[in-house]
Amino acid sequence: MKKTSLILFSLMLVATFALAGCSGNNENKPADTGNSGENAPPAGSNEESIKIQAYMSSFGDDPRETELYKLWKEKMEQHIGKKLDIEWIYVNSDDYPEKIKLTLASGDTPDIMSGVKDAEVMFQFGNQGALLDIAPYLDEYAPNYKKYLESTKFSDKSMYTPEGKMFFFGDGFNNDTGLAGSAYPALYRFDIFEKHNIKIPENWDEFYDAAKRLKELYPDSYPVNAQEWPKFWDATSLSNHTKNDIYWNGQEYVYGPMEESFKEGLMYIRKLYDEKLLDPEFLSQSQDQLQAKVTTGKSFMIPIAWAGWWEKYSVPTEGVEWGAAVNAKNENYGDQWVLGPALLGQTIFPNYGVMISKKTKYPELIIQLLDYQYSPEMVDLMHWGVEGKTYEMVDGKREFINESGEWEELSAFGLGEPWTRQGFVYAPQNYSTDYIKYKKVKFYANGSIEEIRPQEGMGRLDSEKVIPPYEQSPVIRLSKQDEAKKAQVMTAVSTYLDENIYKFLLGERDFSEWDDFKNELANIGDYQSIVDMMNEQLSQ
Template sequence: MKRTIVLVISLLLIASLAMAGCSKGEDKPAAEDTGKTGEASEGTKEAGKDAPEAGAEPEVIKLRAFQSSFGEDPSNTGLYKAWLEKMEAHIGKKLDIEWTYVHSDDYPEKLKLQLASGDVPDILSGTKDAEIMFQFGNQGALLDIAPYIDEYAPNYKKFLESTQYAEKTLQTPEGKMFFFGDGFQNDTGMVDSAYGSLYRFDIFKKHNIKVPESWEEFYDAAVKLKELYPDVYPVNAQEWPPFHETFYYTNHTKGDIYWNGEKFVYGPTEEAFKEGIMYVHRMYKEKLLDPEFLTQSQDQLKQKVTTGKSFMIPFAWLGWWEQYSIPEQGIEWGAAILPKNEKYGEPWMQGAALPGLTAYPNYGTMISAKTKYPEIMVQLLDYQYSPEMIDLMTWGIEGMNYEVKDGKRVRIMDPSEEVKNAKLEWYGEGVTRQGFVFAPQNHAPDVSGYKDMPFYGKGQYESLNPFVGTGKFHSGKSAIPTWDLAPVIRLSKEDEAKKAQVMTAVKTYLDENLSKFILGERNFDEWSAFQDELTKIGDYQSIVDSMNELAIK
């Protein structure tokens, strides 16, 4: 009798639980399977919410990726395996990815052919020409990701929110977005650069000459060195960047159309531009500047600076200091920030690292409008903008790729055999860029890859990482060139073609005549006539006006 009562009670309990489950399910109709993988949690989607129960086979998402490549196959590295594991854990599904890699040299043309064919892979690398992405997006080949941002891309949304002019740069006038912009994260706390000036510190110390902090001091130091070494040209220039471009940054101008912080202008019409060219001419005329500075190669320059033929390079990539220095011979090259032009204030930085998070329109990643899984594709790309994935893909694994010293991460420059065997040693190397290219880059690991070098600033010599040096002796955001913060203008196809035709002709004539002014083949009394000649070569002002009409709406 007792067994019967127990059995009846058990059956009633099971029935009541089943009814409760059915009642709960009636609150919401069953959702159609669209690839949605869960709700947001602390800024990222809850990984694996739709993951199958233990023991069940996870759903497999098949997708095709058409990617720009820089050399080696990234899918044969330890980092790729770590990336794939995290991606699958994030969406709670297995990924079966068919990769097609195209070398970066051929990629722009092959991408256009792929997009025009109508057979568009699920995910594609973008190009530096954002117009291509907007063109094919407007034609219906690419997914408009704007409707998915709030729900499926919380990480990328943070990049958009912190990017100046994002609505003009990354969207169409109607608010459509056809690509994830190239992400950049700078958590160093500095606005810095790997460009500045290089000097023979041992020579400056020997003769008690001050390392220049202004263009007046630069000229005075060159004159003094010429007196001490009559057979030497104290000043020289790299093949790139050329000497006269120094003044783009110190005189706050440019040799092209640029954004001056308020509007677009044509730099060569500005007095600041002329002043820079006149300074270079003066150095050349007084035999302070190597006469071959316009034509020599980088190898020819290196031979001169390592044999005592030149002592000052006003504008250079600071990484060259080590190749220029010969410690056993007492040859010591070191760095400083660009000389200041008191008239224009703080010198700007070439390649300034913007603070915080930035989404650039140069390069990006696109999604096919025909993908079966739009939500999942957006989530996959968004996850690459998460702090976790940016750390993995730029720093790597602690103990293998970096270590923590004094509370800071430092890259391990000499990888172990274990790291080499696992192909984990080149996390940030361009030839094996990982994931769906272009994944965001973190500035801090790049900084940690540079050695400390001799650096001069504010009256003293120090040993500093070049980024730390430029960050220390510049004044933060005021050192960012205005053109690095400019709105990107989307001209019509006709206006873009007109701009290319006009500005190509104008630039060719400009470059030819700048050389003549610098070398004394044209007198600066002719500068006004030269300006008139530029106008006749091409109507650049109409281009400037059309760009401002779009930018200042």
């Protein structure tokens, strides 16, 4: 029976390769073969079928009945050359962090487990012997994952213990678009700007000039407004190359609010407020209140916002047309940083991942299974699906087949909503299939308007220079005692900071008091000791 099964399996593989050869040579199409060929199945068990238990965090419906799951499982079996009998245990994502800790502490650990957001938990239980150290297996059994590690800044510190052990596969992120495009541009009333021949701003001087002109044309308006989040000072901080917290500046950790560039951004906002160019309720209004104003001609400019709001702010039947543009820059600081950029290439997020039990009977096979999820063919399958069924080629680029516009067809296949991710989560995410779900918007960049997706518009910026250094900072793993000290100090400091930012912006404090404020803040909490503590960790 065993010999017959192996012969049949070999014939199935031959047929699969034959069909793949007939399908044409399209590098954008997910491969039809399961084994990437980069490494052979590991030596070990001679079983034709292996039974494993997977304990997974769930974000929605059970994916096991979808066509995508069945394709995923089929390719996984082809990859390792064995049938998989997987016992799935799905736990709601809200309950998962506590339940996985109890499972790890019990000693009765499933073969594969979703990680938790707190990497320290995984390091803790790994050092206690509950988790497999995967580092010794990487060269032979995890070539795809190793590429992600090698292309991620500071992965040598963030993913390994000081002794060189690694206890989880980090959450992968693949961006092959060449764009670090953000989903947080500036938004403008394009119809009003066009009607009065006002230039869409590219820097803060032009932003101010446009606001002044609009105030002249519409005296009852407040031309500039802002969302509850991102906040106005997020835009000025990005353009001024700072942040309203401790951040990595590319060389060391610093406390942004004490930098002159942060104060400079606040002073610019205060100037707009004092001249009645900025809505006085910009710090207190609800999203509904803001939307009522921007759809009725009360405000025309938002310096930074989630790109999807342009559609809600537009009223086509009344000629109200909002569009997007790159965020205003401060010429003194060069290229503006962007909020939430997609890191280029293949990267690892060090606070999520997948763990393997130290007790598993199949360490090599399971590492191969997890590694295969990082392969180009599996990333394509799990995010794009199948050409002709879920996506098609349009002008040399992939576009989802989505006739309804609401993703029902893709959800039924296993893509889109609900957001339970296929396979052993967290499998790598794919940027190209994320931004393509955004609707195209009229976008201004480099002197012209084009109807494109907002990330493509933001991608007109220099993708290497717009990524804030803190988006790729070294991970500082503090002791529990130091982490508690940091939380205590920075909670008090952040609270006092926010209270006084409001006062400076609304005229309750004058900027001549800024030095006094800095001294007050230092007395509230010794933030510099926390900065020093974090920088000391870098040298260890």
